[in-house]
Amino acid sequence: MLDLGEIREKIDGIDKQLVSLFEERMALCHSVAEYKISTGKKVLDTERENAKLAAITKMVQNPENVHAINDLFSQIMANSRKMQYRLLEENGQTLREPYEAVNEVDKTNCKVVYQGVPGAYSYIAMKRYFGENVENFHVPTWRDAMEAVKMGKADYAVLPIENSTAGIVAGVYDLLQEYNNYIIAETYIKVEHALLGLPGTDLDKVTTVYSHPQGLMQCEGFLEQHKDWNQISQANTAQSAQKVLLEKNPSHVAIASEEAAQVYGLEVLKHKINDLDNNTTRFVIVTNTRKFVKNAKKMSIVFETANEAGTLYNLLSHIIYNGLNMNKIESRPIEGREWEFRFFVDFEGNIDDPRVINALRGIEEESKKIKLLGNY
Numbered sequence: 001m002l003d004l005g006e007i008r009e010k011i012d013g014i015d016k017q018l019v020s021l022f023e024e025r026m027a028l029c030h031s032v033a034e035y036k037i038s039t040g041k042k043v044l045d046t047e048r049e050n051a052k053l054a055a056i057t058k059m060v061q062n063p064e065n066v067h068a069i070n071d072l073f074s075q076i077m078a079n080s081r082k083m084q085y086r087l088l089e090e091n092g093q094t095l096r097e098p099y100e101a102v103n104e105v106d107k108t109n110c111k112v113v114y115q116g117v118p119g120a121y122s123y124i125a126m127k128r129y130f131g132e133n134v135e136n137f138h139v140p141t142w143r144d145a146m147e148a149v150k151m152g153k154a155d156y157a158v159l160p161i162e163n164s165t166a167g168i169v170a171g172v173y174d175l176l177q178e179y180n181n182y183i184i185a186e187t188y189i190k191v192e193h194a195l196l197g198l199p200g201t202d203l204d205k206v207t208t209v210y211s212h213p214q215g216l217m218q219c220e221g222f223l224e225q226h227k228d229w230n231q232i233s234q235a236n237t238a239q240s241a242q243k244v245l246l247e248k249n250p251s252h253v254a255i256a257s258e259e260a261a262q263v264y265g266l267e268v269l270k271h272k273i274n275d276l277d278n279n280t281t282r283f284v285i286v287t288n289t290r291k292f293v294k295n296a297k298k299m300s301i302v303f304e305t306a307n308e309a310g311t312l313y314n315l316l317s318h319i320i321y322n323g324l325n326m327n328k329i330e331s332r333p334i335e336g337r338e339w340e341f342r343f344f345v346d347f348e349g350n351i352d353d354p355r356v357i358n359a360l361r362g363i364e365e366e367s368k369k370i371k372l373l374g375n376y
């Protein structure tokens with residue numbers, strides 16, 4: 001019978017050597033970093049790493065260990081690189097672009113743009129975040145809103161980015177990637193749909209209901225009780241309310257927010273008709289300068305990877321290695337490049353935190369392209 005204690009003692013002895021050899025190796029990598037700092041040579045040297053893995057594979061005696069040893073050395077080298085990025089940053093060789101740190105978003109002296117019409121959920125988000133009296137205007141598309149911010153016609157845009165039941169607003173993700181506008185804040189709005197009609201509408205005489213397809217879908221349970229109603233899709237919920245007002249036909253109703261009832265002088269015929277109670281939309285507040293609030297806690301980035309095995313895993317490892325909590329990852333196709341994707345990642349952290357600096361540096365060095373979307 002083998003003695004477990006004895007075997008473990010031998011393992012302990014080997015581990016001691018491994019630790020000591022690892023530390024010796026890391027000290028040499030420090031010197032490599034110093035060389036790179038003075039020469040400007042890149043940290044990642046894929047050719048050298050591949051040659052190393054090939055050489056190591058040849059040294060392995062038991063073929064069963066080839067895979068594990070390759071994995072182990074990939075990790076050792078990845079750790080060596082992460083350490084080198086830290087040294088580069090500490091030596092002032094930063095890739096970080098400057099930004100303006102502000103104490104808070106100035107909600108008083110600003111002009112805000114949103115997509116849609118008064119009474120729409122973006123309008124509600126804007127009013128809740130900036131206050132009732134904020135100077136504002138609206139535009140037909142999200143792109144128009146981004147453009148208005150870019151051109152300085154508005155200081156901020158309010159854009160929906162995801163809904164707790166329907167998922168991401170893909171078009172807004174793509175625009176964030178395309179424009180050099182930055183997220184400076186976010187706000188959450190609970191979506192509560194109501195049934196709106198002309199004052200005095202008799203529910204028994206209703207024939208037609210208007211709403212955005214999402215609005216109709218989210219009130220499926222309620223509409224089940226009114227199978228005879230004609231469901232007609234509109235571009236947005238607020239426009240549906242406006243349509244009811246303009247048509248002056250008491251047999252037409254709309255599914256929209258209670259704010260829309262206020263804006264268009266309609267009556268709330270039924271409150272809260274959405275099936276789910278926890279239907280929330282997250283909105284981002286976007287501006288055209290790299291301006292972040294000092295106590296910001298969330299980072300949003302987008303990066304592109306080469307279409308090779310393990311690239312996403314390696315890039316995310318920079319977030320994990322630095323102990324940062326990742327909250328979200330979304331992939332979106334890259335236009336014009338079949339089956340290539342860019343990844344949108346949110347993680348907890350502040351842009352001045354050394355862990356964030358190290359993670360961003362690593363991703364910047366090892367991805368094809370990275371862009372900071374905001375710290376808020």
Ligand SMILES: C=C(O[C@@H]1C=C(C(=O)O)C=C[C@H]1O)C(=O)O
Binds near residue numbers: 076
């Ligand atoms: C240490 C170096 O930097 C990186 C890390 C390597 C390693 O740990 O062996 C190898 C190549 C580089 O990607 C180096 O360039 O030699």
